[in-house]
Amino acid sequence: MIDLNYLKFFHRRKEILFDNLCFNLKSGSITGLLGKNGAGKTTLLKLIAGMIFPKDGKVEVMGYNPKKREPNFLKQLYYLPEEFYLPNTSVKFYIKANAVFYPNFDYELMDIQMQKFEIPINNRLSKMSYGQKKKFLIAFALATKCKLLILDEPTNGLDIPSKSIFRKMLAGALSEDQLVLISTHQVKDVENLIDRIIILDHGQMIMNREIIDISEKYQFTTVRDTKSIEPLYEESGPIGSRVIVPGNGNSSSVDIELLFNATTSGIKLT
């Protein structure tokens, strides 16, 4: 679905962000794009959505060149940016005005999600809080049933119950032909949600793996004493050390935060 070949991009010629970046992503996945601030997550998402253009290399999304921003491409893609704009109109009018552009828009799902998020339909969007607006746009994004959903920091501004609802909704509303790309630096928010992880660091892709693959190869656990084991990576905490150790046939759930910290500190998890 997404093919990046030898992508080169820079904001300033002297500071190259991506140099020969290559990867591809297939549908039927919720992929987490993780990275520190300034790692290039939003830039990468914008390149995929066609909001900025590569300096060199090729970006192909669903067989289209995003740079052309063709309507047949845009109607299969929904991009929810971190900072968004909503017009001064009512929820009802917004749905009426915008849903028509997405051929698979599910009005019933939109109603259900709005109820779950407790968004009143007759409210004006301008009168809503940031969190309510974000919840409305998340509900809208999922209801579009677009083949590619790009969510940039979707959990920013959401309260704790809403984060939980978001995870449940996202996991329940997707079909096999969809790909969700979630960018976040709040790694805890996407735990138990994503099935693939991409980690960006200083414009380099330092990890692109399926979660199940990681869970089969490594164990993420907390131990009181690390002397008896040889951890690949450890972090001390108040009740012991959180460690990554070779799986040796035992699988465990992946501690995304620990994995992220290990990878960005230079630990090679092959």
Next chain:
Amino acid sequence: MGSNNIFNGKRFVNLVKQYLFHNYSGILLGVPVLFGISLVAITFLQFINGDNQSNQEEYFLIFVFAYIVIGAFYVGSAFPAFRNKEESLSYLMVPGSVLEKYLVQFIFYPFLYLLVFPLLYFSAYQLSSGFMYVVNPNFIAFDLLDFFQNIIVTRIYSDGNIISEINNLPLVISIGFSIAMAFFFGATTFKKFATLKTLFGLVIYIGLCIGMIYFIMENLNWGQYHPTEDGLYLAPIGSKDQEIISFLILVCLSFGLIFSIVAFLKIKEKEV
């Protein structure tokens, strides 16, 4: 199966509807406000200008001045999404083609303004004059419509007789179009103070053109050149009045079209 990526009627209608759904409050407010301000200003002037106002052409001058000034600011505010990064993103992600999005803005900014403002001003003038007749039976209004119809036709006289009439309406429309498109181009190009920057750019451009013409005419002595009637057949302007008007129309239309095309390309290449 995908639809046409360049223009699709249904999608275009949806974009127009989207614009109306998002901006209906602004439109519903803007039209009566413009009408109301025109009405108040005209009524005030009619009150202070005495009973017989049949020769007071200032009402037309006010119309022209307001038409240009308000128009420059209104058309210069087209593509409001480009004034703000978040709005730009949202606008560019709407599944419509560049041509469709361009046409929607064209309809709601230069096209709508060029048609609606004269209607509002003339309606306000007629309403105000009617009101003045009611409160002051001696009031004689300036006939704005008649004046406009007279100046739109240039009559050429010879020995007191009209020998030809030239309709200037196409010229007026083409001048209006070219000015509007210059500000429309500015709206796609400049993020902040689009109108003022366009105005500044136009002043520099027109100044350079005038300077160049002055140089050609005065320093290169082209002004002293008087070709014979036979030699004039090569001149693009021609020598007859109608030909000169046609040439000016062509110049203005070309000017407007160039700005339209560049504005279109600007949206196509927009990055956020």
